[in-house]
Amino acid sequence: MPTTTPCNCAGQTTATARMTPNERPRYYARQLVTPEDMTLEQDYFRAKMRRHNRFLHGWGVVCGASVVAANQAWKVIVKSGYVLGPFGDEIYIDSDQCVDVRTPCTPPASSGGDCEEAQPAPPANATQYIAVQYVERQTRLLRVPLGGCGCNDNACEYSRYCDSYQICVLDHCANASDAPNLNLGQGAAPDCLPCPSEPWVMLAAFTVDANGVVTVMQCDCRRQVLAFGSFWWACGSRDSQPVDKAPAPAEPIGTPVSAKG
Numbered sequence: 001m002p003t004t005t006p007c008n009c010a011g012q013t014t015a016t017a018r019m020t021p022n023e024r025p026r027y028y029a030r031q032l033v034t035p036e037d038m039t040l041e042q043d044y045f046r047a048k049m050r051r052h053n054r055f056l057h058g059w060g061v062v063c064g065a066s067v068v069a070a071n072q073a074w075k076v077i078v079k080s081g082y083v084l085g086p087f088g089d090e091i092y093i094d095s096d097q098c099v100d101v102r103t104p105c106t107p108p109a110s111s112g113g114d115c116e117e118a119q120p121a122p123p124a125n126a127t128q129y130i131a132v133q134y135v136e137r138q139t140r141l142l143r144v145p146l147g148g149c150g151c152n153d154n155a156c157e158y159s160r161y162c163d164s165y166q167i168c169v170l171d172h173c174a175n176a177s178d179a180p181n182l183n184l185g186q187g188a189a190p191d192c193l194p195c196p197s198e199p200w201v202m203l204a205a206f207t208v209d210a211n212g213v214v215t216v217m218q219c220d221c222r223r224q225v226l227a228f229g230s231f232w233w234a235c236g237s238r239d240s241q242p243v244d245k246a247p248a249p250a251e252p253i254g255t256p257v258s259a260k261g
Contacts, residue, residue: 021044021047021051022044023040023044024040024041024044024045025037025038025040025041049088050087050088050089051088052088053084053088053089053090054086054087054088054193054195055192055193057084057225057227058084058193058225058226059084059085059086059087059088059196059201059223059225060083060084060201060222060223060224060225061081061082061083061201061203061222061223061224061225062081062082062083062084062224062225062227062229063081063082063227063229063230064079064080064081064082064093065078065079065080065081065082065083065093065132065203066078066079066081066203066204066218067079067130067203067204067206067216067218068216069213069214069215069216070098070214073211073212073213073214074100074101074102074208074212074214075098075099075100075101075214076098076099076101076130076206076214076216077096077097077098077099078093078096078097078099078130078132078167078203079093079096080093080094080095080096081093083132083165083201084201084225085133085134085199085201086175086195086196086198086199086200086201087134087195087196087199089134089163090134090163091132091133091134091165091201092163092165093108093132093165097167099130099167099169101128101130101169101206101208101214103169104168104169105166105167105168105169106166106167106168107164107166108164108165108166108167125207125208125209126171126207127205127206127207127217127220128169128170128171128205128206128207128208129169129170129171129172129173129174129202129203129204129205129206129220129221130167130168130169130170130202130203130204130205130206131167131168131169131170131174131200131201131202131203132165132166132167132168132200132201132203133165133166133168133199133200133201134163134164134165134199135164135165135166136161136162136163136164137161137162137164138158138160138161138162139158139159139160139161139162140158140159140160141156141157141158141159142156142157142158142159143155143156144156144157167203168200170200170202173202173205173220173221174198174200174202175196175197175198175200175202175223176202176221182226201223202221202222202223203222204216204217204218204219204220204221204222205217205220205221
């Protein structure tokens with residue numbers, strides 16, 4: 001039986017791929033807990049989060065993550081923002097990122113400072129795309145003893161995972177087959193959404209001339225998630241609400257009516 005990946009999408013694998021996405025450890029007294037058990041528990045809840053995001057919220061840009069031309073040639077700035085990836089991963093761009101469009105991919109960097117120069121330049125006036133994808137990185141190396149007798153019997157292991165991202169320049173609009181759907185609460189019962197074929201969320205299209213002047217088309221190939229984070233309402237006090245008066249009782253049938261003459 002083939003293993004199921006944590007987010008139930010092709011191309012997404014971890015070292016703890018398991019037979020079912022609904023399996024989690026059951027702890028009991030005197031159990032020997034291994035790293036695989038604890039990683040399995042993490043994978044279980046992360047898989048639930050991915051499915052929740054994919055099927056309930058969809059994927060695309062939630063807020064921010066706009067692309068603007070920089071003051072320097074060949075460069076654009078990707079603003080901070082929050083994005084849901086096609087496989088259900090959260091992508092949090094915590095600060096503005098400077099991107100050189102001559103560089104295929106740009107890892108996260110602190111805001112400010114000049115971008116590194118890169119060559120060759122992209123084709124002049126050809127439409128290209130700024131995209132972002134989720135990346136999981138290992139961080140914080142620690143020296144771990146191997147249990148031997150020698151002084152050098154140790155190795156280094158990464159002790160943390162970091163949810164990160166990668167911004168790249170693409171020559172095509174990824175996952176562009178489906179059209180926007182705004183028919184809320186209408187039509188037949190929908191099927192579950194299929195898993196997209198590529199991990200990219202498109203942020204903008206752009207062209208660049210031979211002098212490095214970048215023209216950004218913000219909404220070309222950009223997918224926005226229908227989010228309700230900015231919608232809210234203010235409730236009123238119960239005492240301030242008007243109270244409807246009770247209707248007057250109707251006259252009983254057969255009640256004589258006196259005539260005034």
